Amino acid sequence: MLSTLDRYQRIAPFYDLLDLPFEYGRYRQIRPLLFDGMSGRILDAGVGTGRNIPFYPQGAEVVGIDQSPAMLARAARHARELGRTIELHAMDVTRLSLPDKSFDAAVASFLFCVLPNDLQVPALHEIARVLKPGGTLRLLEYVRPKGAIRAAIARLWEPWMKWAYGAGFDRKTEEHVIEAGLEITETRFVVDDLIKLISVRTDPIR
Numbered sequence: 001m002l003s004t005l006d007r008y009q010r011i012a013p014f015y016d017l018l019d020l021p022f023e024y025g026r027y028r029q030i031r032p033l034l035f036d037g038m039s040g041r042i043l044d045a046g047v048g049t050g051r052n053i054p055f056y057p058q059g060a061e062v063v064g065i066d067q068s069p070a071m072l073a074r075a076a077r078h079a080r081e082l083g084r085t086i087e088l089h090a091m092d093v094t095r096l097s098l099p100d101k102s103f104d105a106a107v108a109s110f111l112f113c114v115l116p117n118d119l120q121v122p123a124l125h126e127i128a129r130v131l132k133p134g135g136t137l138r139l140l141e142y143v144r145p146k147g148a149i150r151a152a153i154a155r156l157w158e159p160w161m162k163w164a165y166g167a168g169f170d171r172k173t174e175e176h177v178i179e180a181g182l183e184i185t186e187t188r189f190v191v192d193d194l195i196k197l198i199s200v201r202t203d204p205i206r
């Protein structure tokens with residue numbers, strides 16, 4: 001079976017094209033919500049091909065990490081085309097080579113629906129470690145819809161999501177946030193009952 005890294009190395013040249021209908025139909029409208037009120041030094045974990053770049057707050061200093069060099073190469077090209085300067089590093093989110101308390105905020109869009117459940121707490125601990133005390137982490141994540149029809153459609157679509165992206169709708173990200181000792185300050189659906197925006201705060205008195 002392909003590892004997540006191999007999968008993204010393979011899919012990187014086609015990723016933006018494959019995702020185009022979702023990007024323009026769904027994601028563009030909700031990406032700005034990730035950055036609401038954020039400034040300073042921001043970590044974009046699982047930066048992918050850099051789809052969040054147009055929405056980075058002006059003046060922010062952004063560091064993007066991803067385990068796939070092929071996805072990062074696309075992000076670098078995207079940043080150049082948009083005239084934005086960002087620092088990009090090939091890194092696993094569960095083992096960040098970044099100093100403690102060095103970021104004001106962090107975002108991760110559609111990373112945790114790719115990360116297996118057993119890697120979610122280690123990933124959250126690492127992100128919390130590099131955030132300053134009280135820093136905000138925002139996540140955009142797919143969840144399995146509750147309504148019978150939507151759930152049935154999602155079930156049909158899931159094997160493709162798994163094959164192409166290694167993604168699933170079955171991650172228990174909110175439970176893992178609590179397990180990691182972090183505080184959920186807000187959670188709400190931003191696309192039907194399918195995509196959630198989850199805001200997390202690291203302990204303010206570390």
Ligand SMILES: C[S@@+](CC[C@H](N)C(=O)[O-])C[C@H]1O[C@@H](n2cnc3c(N)ncnc32)[C@H](O)[C@@H]1O
Nearest residue numbers: 008046047048051066067068071092093109110
């Ligand atoms: C579905 S894509 C989302 C990309 C981007 N955030 C977006 O919103 O379009 C998931 C990304 O997470 C990266 N990824 C998966 N597992 C990772 C890990 N353990 N550490 C770092 N990046 C990872 C993949 O390489 C891929 O680029």
